[in-house]
Amino acid sequence: MRNPEARGRRRSVPGAGPRLTRRGLGFSLLSTGLLAAGILRSELGALISGAGLAAAVLASLAGVLLEGRRRDRALGADPEALRPSLSPPSRDGDPDLRALFRIENRGVPLPRAPGISAWVELRCGSRQGRHAEAAAALPAPGSSGAAGFPPSGPLARGVYRGRAAAVAGDAFGFWHSRRELPGILETAALPEPSAAAAAVPRGSGGQRADVSDRRIRGEDRFDSRPYLPGDDPRRLHWKLYARFGDLFVRPGDLSPPPRKTVRILLDTERPAWLAGEAGDYYLDRIVSAALGYARYLEDRGLEVRLSAPGSPDAPPDPPGRLYWLADLAWDADGAGAVNPGPDPLAVFGAPGAVRRGAVLAERKAAGFDTVLIIPDLPETGPAGFWARFFLVPDGRPAKSGASGVPRAPGHGPETGRALRAAFRTALDRETRVLSGAGGFDVRVL
Numbered sequence: 001m002r003n004p005e006a007r008g009r010r011r012s013v014p015g016a017g018p019r020l021t022r023r024g025l026g027f028s029l030l031s032t033g034l035l036a037a038g039i040l041r042s043e044l045g046a047l048i049s050g051a052g053l054a055a056a057v058l059a060s061l062a063g064v065l066l067e068g069r070r071r072d073r074a075l076g077a078d079p080e081a082l083r084p085s086l087s088p089p090s091r092d093g094d095p096d097l098r099a100l101f102r103i104e105n106r107g108v109p110l111p112r113a114p115g116i117s118a119w120v121e122l123r124c125g126s127r128q129g130r131h132a133e134a135a136a137a138l139p140a141p142g143s144s145g146a147a148g149f150p151p152s153g154p155l156a157r158g159v160y161r162g163r164a165a166a167v168a169g170d171a172f173g174f175w176h177s178r179r180e181l182p183g184i185l186e187t188a189a190l191p192e193p194s195a196a197a198a199a200v201p202r203g204s205g206g207q208r209a210d211v212s213d214r215r216i217r218g219e220d221r222f223d224s225r226p227y228l229p230g231d232d233p234r235r236l237h238w239k240l241y242a243r244f245g246d247l248f249v250r251p252g253d254l255s256p257p258p259r260k261t262v263r264i265l266l267d268t269e270r271p272a273w274l275a276g277e278a279g280d281y282y283l284d285r286i287v288s289a290a291l292g293y294a295r296y297l298e299d300r301g302l303e304v305r306l307s308a309p310g311s312p313d314a315p316p317d318p319p320g321r322l323y324w325l326a327d328l329a330w331d332a333d334g335a336g337a338v339n340p341g342p343d344p345l346a347v348f349g350a351p352g353a354v355r356r357g358a359v360l361a362e363r364k365a366a367g368f369d370t371v372l373i374i375p376d377l378p379e380t381g382p383a384g385f386w387a388r389f390f391l392v393p394d395g396r397p398a399k400s401g402a403s404g405v406p407r408a409p410g411h412g413p414e415t416g417r418a419l420r421a422a423f424r425t426a427l428d429r430e431t432r433v434l435s436g437a438g439g440f441d442v443r444v445l
Helices: 022-041 042-075 238-244 277-299 319-325 356-366 415-436
Strands: 082-086 099-105 116-125 131-137 144-149 158-170 176-179 184-189 262-265 303-307 347-348 369-375 441-444
Touching: 022 042, 042 116, 042 176, 082 158, 082 184, 099 158, 116 184, 116 277, 116 369, 144 369, 158 262, 158 319, 184 303, 184 319, 262 277, 277 303, 277 319, 277 347, 303 319, 356 369, 369 415
Parallel strands: 262 303, 262 347, 347 369, 369 441
Antiparallel strands: 082 099, 099 144, 116 131, 116 158, 131 144, 158 176, 158 184
16 A cells, blocks of 8 residues: 655655665775785785775775666656555465565666665554565566565564665675655554454343344334325335235334444553563454454444544444554553443453553443453464463473472573463452452453
8 A cells, every 4th residue: 555645745855875784884894904904014915805805895885876876866857766565464375464565667777787786675663563674676667576575474463654765785785775765655464353252241232142133123013004105115014915915004113223332442551561572462362352252243233332542433334443453552641441331341451451440440330231351361373472472382391499300599480481470460350359349240261
């Protein structure tokens, strides 16, 4: 997805001159040292090596400078000569969710200097603090190229925004020249609903099996009268016509039956124990569980409205709701939850959050139906991540301090076990204190 900037306010970003990379700086200092050693100690080998390295660095600078200026002239004449775009993420037979970064070349020449290459790179970030990048080789003029975004691994939930840049660099990685391309690229990795569904809040009316949306309520419980010219033909009672052969109409209400509304509050308060990357993935689990729960309620004929502290309510249309959920992040401003009113409420959040307590106490005093749903820590996740934080690999030797094993000094609990212990401690407080006080349920997915 490409968001062009406002007409008349287009950013004209000149190409940055060649910049020395860390590798180039290291080799430049090395060549300087070798030259100094060769001159001061009259060592021919050091002098030749230093001169060769210095020549390579200078030759790379000349090539990058030349090709950078050729690129800048082409983009200066036509700012749309390079058109980057970012597709919505999809799987396409791949187990990982990825987007596709495309680049269309309408007139930027390929490098001609030996050892110089050109590519287009994209760096994006999301509100959750996640970053993703991609790079595609510069295609020939009149053609296009593509690269995965990100190149490997799945694209985590979020709305990613960023700018693309055309880059020229040498084969040694000593120098590079970047020019930012106009326009902002954006794509959204939408959440996937969780298959688990919790109980419907008491009073929501969603426990009945028949929730068909009949257009005429009352079925056989109505008064009928003979048909008169001008009556709405939708009110004809065809069962009576089939039985008696005369036309009858029923004066029932043609409007669909009212749908019970259930509110879903995604509590984005981040407890102190849930920090780092583990907290980001746990928020993904909260979002997926809330989305699956919302679809479960809608399948039973209920109307669902989603909200989060410090954010406007989610749009009612499904695409807008998914985009809203994809962009949801932990609340960093300390905004408290707001009581949505007498409608049944399902709160999704992490155990140990404290700011929602005022809303829960207020609803308890008013007698409003409320259920607090806490997703459990996941047992599987991105390769190498959940195994590092949550799981203990099979076959690991017994930890020191266990029965028959002397405890090593300063040996603490493993990271995964410590985090799960903190989760259980916070969860026990929720289930014993809050659920025991009555007024609402505490459930774990």
